[in-house]
Amino acid sequence: MSDNHKKKKRLKKRRFLTKQERQLIERWVSQMGNYPLDTPYQKMKIAEQIMQLPYKMIGNGLNRMVFDLGNGYVLKVAVSGIGLTSNKKEYTLYHSCHKEIRPFLCPVLEMGEGWIVMKKVKRKAAININNLISLVMLSSTFYRNGILPVDLRLDNVALSTENKMIVIDYGLFIAL
Numbered sequence: 001m002s003d004n005h006k007k008k009k010r011l012k013k014r015r016f017l018t019k020q021e022r023q024l025i026e027r028w029v030s031q032m033g034n035y036p037l038d039t040p041y042q043k044m045k046i047a048e049q050i051m052q053l054p055y056k057m058i059g060n061g062l063n064r065m066v067f068d069l070g071n072g073y074v075l076k077v078a079v080s081g082i083g084l085t086s087n088k089k090e091y092t093l094y095h096s097c098h099k100e101i102r103p104f105l106c107p108v109l110e111m112g113e114g115w116i117v118m119k120k121v122k123r124k125a126a127i128n129i130n131n132l133i134s135l136v137m138l139s140s141t142f143y144r145n146g147i148l149p150v151d152l153r154l155d156n157v158a159l160s161t162e163n164k165m166i167v168i169d170y171g172l173f174i175a176l
């Protein structure tokens with residue numbers, strides 16, 4: 001077996017969360033529908049209380065809470081139905097997309113019931129003319145590869161160490 005193949009196999013088996021952490025997230029996800037009238041903020045407070053995860057929350061949108069796993073990866077937990085489908089979409093799109101666009105998508109390593117583990121990025125993209133031009137060019141790369149980049153905006157991208165723009169929230173992208 002080649003070294004590359006061994007590495008891939010090891011990565012496939014990788015488990016980022018303990019069994020107990022997975023069960024706590026599952027408990028939250030199974031109760032998520034009980035709070036249809038709560039705001040995303042209120043739902044996140046309830047989710048935090050139910051899950052009691054030992055990780056720092058480093059971000060959130062309207063649909064997901066994002067925790068720093070402390071090892072170069074983040075955990076995204078759904079707080080809405082859109083969050084659930086976004087997690088699934090990011091995992092499947094990353095693993096099934098054309099190789100030309102994979103470098104522009106932040107890697108998703110693992111998926112479970114209502115959660116995914118994604119590589120952590122450190123540099124958000126500031127609002128400036130260069131980044132706005134990169135964003136337009138990135139949009140066109142996705143179109144050319146048969147992907148409608150729904151909700152692609154500066155808040156949903158980051159910059160890699162090589163200054164390349166990568167998308168961290170592509171849960172609403174549509175493969176045409």
Ligand SMILES: Nc1ncnc2c1ncn2[C@@H]1O[C@H](COP(=O)(O)OP(=O)(O)OP(=O)(O)O)[C@@H](O)[C@H]1O
Pocket residue numbers: 058059060061062063064065066074076083086106118119120121122155156168169171
């Ligand atoms: N891979 C990542 N590395 C570091 N921080 C991240 C990463 N992914 C998300 N974040 C942080 O968490 C925030 C929310 O993430 P994300 O945009 O995926 O959530 P969302 O609920 O789907 O958002 P939206 O409200 O746009 O639907 C981001 O704006 C960012 O600050």
Ligand SMILES: [Mg+2]
Pocket residue numbers: 061155156169
């Ligand atoms: Mg977002």
